[in-house]
Amino acid sequence: MTIQSLLVETKQTLSSKSSTPTLDAELLLSFVLNQKREYLITHHDEYIEEHELKHFKELIKKRIKGTPLAYLTEEKEFFGRTFFVDERVLIPRPETEEMLEDAIHYISSHPEVSTLIDLGTGSGCLAISLALQFPKHQVVGLEISSSALEVAKKNADRHAATNLRLIQSDLLKDYPSTLKESSSPVCILANLPYIGTTTNNYLSDETKEHEPDLALFGGKDGLELYRKTWQQIKKTPLKLSALYMEIGFSQAEQMEKEATKAFPQLKYELKNDLAGLPRTAVLSS
DSSP, rough: BBHHHHHHHHHHTTTTTSSSSHHHHHHHHHHHHHHHHHHHTTTTTTTTTTHHHHHHHHHHHHHHHHOHHHHHHTTTEEETTTEEOOTOOOOOOOOOHHHHHHHHHHHHHHTTEEEEEEEEEEEHHHHHHHHHTTTTTTTEEEESOOOHHHHHHHHHHHTTTTTTTEEETTTTTTOHHHHTTSSOOOEEEEEEBOOOSSSSOOOOOOHHHSOOGGGGGGGGOOOOHHHHHHHHHSSSOEEEEEEEEOGOOOOOOHHHHHHHHHHSSSSEEEOOOTSSOEEEEEOOO
């Protein structure tokens, strides 16, 4: 079977199972062939080897059952870089890139901030992006899941993020004491699980069935881990310059009410994503 005929057949197979059948088929075949997508066009009349065809069809079966594309190829683009991902971590989202861009602008304009913290680092995409963007800063990625930390460490090695420390911690609980005592202001990015088990429970079946619960759910209304983070910040000598928190669109009102009550001395700002939906809540000094 040629590349072209295989793609035509596969697009038809996926058309009722995926909203992006063409993209899925091309990305999976490129992955199997270890080639860029352009190769599929320039070599459309080439025949597929039997072992490659078998591998490809196995992946298509999994995609039909809802396995996310990123888990099948074990990679996801984030902020211009490719990160390794698997079922141990949440798949990076474009909305999180927007929070990162806002944080980078803030950090760049506040030279007194020399320590950057990524809470719930997962795949490490945020922490690593920060480390590479600010090579002279100290960056710390904190993650409660030991298996997720394995993924983050793999990505840190891949991208040579030498100014990054990855530590297993329940939010800020085990943040290094030597850094706690530092008088340098810190900027914290927190893309914590914000899906509620009772309310604010908006997620696709594909996400719910395949991505880790630990990285998705944040208590009954989804804000439990943020409340916990606020309490930890109050109990630590950390000098907070800014705290960036990704949230769901339905949590904006409750987030503002509780965050401003928790930190009345700080400035509160809500930023919308490119779709115009509330996405990032920011507390800053």
